[in-house]
Structure formats: structure tokens, C-alpha cells
Amino acid sequence: MKRALIVKLGAIGDVIMTVAAVGQLHAQGYAIDWVCGPAVSGLLRCYSWINVIEADDRAVLKGSFPERVRAVGAAWKQLSATKYDLKATLYYDARWQIFTLPVRATRSLTLSHTDRNRRLLPTRPHADEFARALLGWKDTCRDVSLAPHRPDRLPPSPLPPPGARRIAMVPAGASNMVRQQTLRRWPADRYVAIARTLLERGDEVVLLGGPGDAWVREEFTELAGHPRLIDLIGKTTLPELVSTCDTCSLVLSHDTGPLHLAGLSVAPVLALFGPTDPGSFLPRRSGVRVLWGGEGFACRPCYDGQNFAPCESNGCMQSIATETVLQVMDEMLSPGLVAIEAAQ
Template sequence: MRKALLIKFGAIGDVIMLLPAARALYESGAHIDWVCGSMVQPLLECYSWISLLPADDRKILTGNPWERMSSIADLWRRVSGERYDLCATLYYDDRYKFLSLPVRAAKKLTLSRSSRDRLLIPGRNHADEYARILLGKDDGWSPESIAPIRPDRLPGPPPLPEKSRTRVALVPAGASNMLRQQALRRWSAESYAELAKVLLARGWEVVLLGGPDDAWVRPYFESLAVKDCIGALTLPQVIMACDQCDVVVSHDTGPLHLAGLSHAAIVGLFGPTDPGNFLPRRPYVTGIWGGVNFACRPCYDGRNFAPCKHNGCMEQISTQLVMREIDSLLERKAAGLASPPRLILPEV
């Protein structure tokens, strides 16, 4: 049997967008070993066809010199005895090549900004691009051909009680990783709170989703009768919680991609990042891209943002527009109408 080694610690969205390419490798007859970080390990454990090689990514990326070398040496011990047909280190930074130094593989590849064959091309969905790079195909993909790959063994029980009315999940924080905050991705907490008030006034249920580092956003909702699940759920439980919601509203952050693995409709909010790269590619997903007529949009280059102080592209997205798209998705879903992923722009 052919064997492939994928080295991708995180982040959540990157891992989820890599999964369709990994699945295609598996379906072509390859055994999949995946070097992952601690944050995404609980998610990848839900895929029966992936063999995990967990690594202490926190020590490797941010530890002192001794912690880094010790963690890398531990990883080397686990991969050095295997022989692979493909070893893919899916980073641009050449320092990550060090991780695969002892790996014996017929082919090794990394991402490259100087080679089109190994570049995630701007404007193309990263799921498509990972598939192109790993599978060597560049003949185009339809939205349906590269849809998110749902886990095949989610644990139970469901994290939310059975719903008796329309339920909407909001993701008001996030947009950070182990190395940096990316606050420019966020729709403001004030806007999420305003949206929550509108939803509650309709008699709908509102659920807040987020990670342990997102507790700072709670004061914006303290006077509202929302279900606060921030920091309380594992990554698989976030997917199941989204399954129990009718719609998820999120800016470009990890839970947006987790929602893409669920059955819920999605309204994704974008500004400095290109939704063409990141919007989940499945039915009942709408992306709203703020910043119409902004010459600087998108400003994210894959690592950094422009030195922006007012985040005007995200502020251009109104609560009224988000509500309109929530209603549109729910109406189409209730009527059983086809609803491929779509992108809209605010009217200015």
C-alpha cells in the first residue's frame, strides 16, 4: 500500500481545507499519516481513515531551544523508521522542512511562493489548491467536487438540548492562533450583540460559540438571554452544536470552517481576507464581503494584514444585511430549493 505523510499542525481552517485532498489520496489507495498539533488533534481523531502522529506544536513553535529540539527529536524518532511515497510539509516557511529531515520519501514537497505548482493561488479556494498541489491536477474543480469532508465518527451525545424554535449560533470572537491575534478578521462584538438582540426579539434562540481564549467577548452579551457555550465545547462538539442550529453566523475564523462540516446554513462575514480562498464550499452557505470600493481589499497576504486602524471593510457589513441573508437561507432550505455557495457584496 502507498503511504503519504502530511505535516500540518493547524490552524483549524487550514486543516479542514486540507482534508478533501487527504481524502482523495486515501481513496486512491494511500495510507494517510498526519503530523498534527494539539489543538486540531481532537478533530482529526474523528476521521477513521487518518493515522495521527501528534506533535507538541506549542513547544516546537514557541518553546525555549531545549523544548524545541526535544519535541522535534521525538517527532523524528516516530517518522524515521517509515518509508513514504509522499511527504508533504504544507508550509511556506523553509524552517518547517527541518521537521521532515529524517523522513524517507520518494517525493517531498513544501509550499513555495516562487513556484506556481506549490503556491496557494490567491482567489482560489484553499481546498481546491491543496488538492491541486497534492494530487498534481490543475484542470479545475466544481464547487461540489471539493466540498468539506465531514467526520465519520463524531462522539455523542449532542451538546445542546433539542430545539423547539429557530436557533442561530454566533461566533463573536476567535480570529487568533498560537502565534498572533488577527483582530481585523472580526466583525465587531457590538455588531454581534446587535444581531443577537434582533434574533431574540423574534423569539429565536441564540447560541454563542468560541474557544477558551474568547471569554473577553462575554460582557457584550451579559444582558441578553443567550446560550453561552464559549470555551465549553471540544472541536467535535462545536460541529455537533452547529448541527443542532439552523444557521451559523461567523467571520473568517476556525468555527466558520467547523460549521462547514455541519448541516447548518452559514452566513460568513469577510473583509480583509478573500472569501474566494476560505468560504466553505457546500450548499446553504453565503459569504458577505465588506469593503466595496476599498482599494486595499483584500489586504491579507497569508501572514500579515495592512496597518489598518478602523477595520472599515468589516464595518461596512450591516446587521440588516446579515438578517436578510439569514432569512433567505432559511426560506430556501425550508422550501427544499437548491442553494449553492454564493458571495454577495454590501450595497454602497
């Protein structure tokens, strides 16, 4: 059997989009070893066909020199004895190739800003672009994008079956190990307004997010203690977050890691975008809709793959009205629409 080594340590969305591409490689008969960081290793272990090699990416980025040496040395110890048909370090930054320096491989691949075949072209779905680089797909017409590749061994949801219609929301997020990307966030007070309306209608509302999102709880103080408001922020693993979304009638999120986790679920998803291009990052499956704020803005999108514009107004996200979001949510929750999508 052919063997491939993938180096993609994080963030959550990038890893999930890469999984869709690597799944195509596995379908061609490759055994997959994957070097990743602790933040995503639990999710990747939910794919029975991925052998996870965990590396301390935080030490490499932010640790002292001895910590960096230990982290890299631990990865080398696991990798140096294996010969690969392909080793793919799916970064533009050449520094991440340090993990594969002792690895023997017939073919080596990194991303490139100058080689079109190894460059993620703007506005195109990143999952497709990763696949084009990995598999050498010809850059010709394709009318079907890769759907998110759902894990084949998810744990059960930590929640019991819903007693009412269950709606999940991701009111924070948009951060990674390097920085906060606040321009991607829809204002938290608008999530509160949506939650208030849903609770008044008798729906159940679940708040989702990671441990670093605890700050957003203060925004929901007025709703705290409501019997149908369930706070799971920082209380689930990544696989459990996917399973929780499976129990929901709808997930509302802006462009952040949990949006991609919701894309792995079976739930309908409403995604809110502004400075990033949904053409590149939106999960490509049925039941996913997008509202892209800032229509007509000459500066949209402002994310260039590394940085955002020095914007202080966040006008594109601010332009997405609460009333518009509620209207689209109601359309997506309509039994008639669900029946039509199921028939398709």
C-alpha cells in the same frame, strides 16, 4: 498500500481545508499519517482514515531550546521507522521540515513561492490548491471546487434537541498561536444586536468559540441570564462544536476557525468577510452564503497570506450593516428557500 505523511499542524481553518485535499489522496489508495498540533488533533482523530501523530508545535514555536529539541525528538521517534511514498510539509516556511528530516520518502513536497505547481494561487479555493499540489492536478479548467470533508465519527452535541429555532453565532475568534487577527472580526456589538433581535423573536441563540474568546462575554452582559441564550464559548471540543452546529438552523460567523468547523456541519452558514478573500477561504458547499464587506475598496483584500495592512479603521468589516445581515439571515431561514435548496 501506498503511504503518505502530511505535516500540517494548524490553524483550524488551514487544517480543515487541507483535509479536503488529503481526502482525495486517500481515495487514490494512500494510507495517511498526519503530524499535527494538539489544538487540532482531536478533530483529525474523528476521521477514521487518518492516523494522527501529535507534535508539540507550541514548544517548537515558543519553547526554550531544550523544549524544542524534546518536541522534535518525540516526533522523530514516531516517524523514523516508516518509509513513505510521499511526505508533504504543507508550508512555505522551510523550518517546519525539521519534523521530517529523518523520514525516508520516494517523493517529498513543500509549498513554494516560485514554483507555480507548489504555490497556492491567490483568490482560488485553498482546498483545491492543496489538492493541486498534492496530487499533481493539471492547472486547467475545473468547474467544481472541493467541498469540506465531513468527519465520519463525530461525538453527539452537548446540547439537547432545540426547543425553538436555534441560531449559532461566533462573535470572537480570528486568532492563532502567533497573533490576534482582529481585522477579520465583525464588531461584537453587532452580534449582540443580532442576538437581541433573535431572542425577541423567540429564537434560541448559541454562542460558540474557543477558550481564548472568553473576553467577548462582556459584550453580551445585557443578555446574560436570558433563558434562550446558551453560552458555549470555550465549553466544547472542536468535534462537539461541529455536532452543535448540526443542531442549528443557521450559523453566523466571520472568517475564523469555527467558520470552517461550521462548514463541516449540515447547517446553513452565513459568512462575513472583509480583509480576506472568500474565494480562497469560504467553505465550498451548498447552504453557505457570504457577505463581503468593503465593496469598491481599493485595498480589499489586504491579507497577503502572511500579514494584513496596518489598518486602524477596519472599514471593510464595519461596512457590513446589521440590517443587511438580518435580511440575509431571514432569507436563508425562509422555509421556501430551504425547500428549493433541498430539491437541488
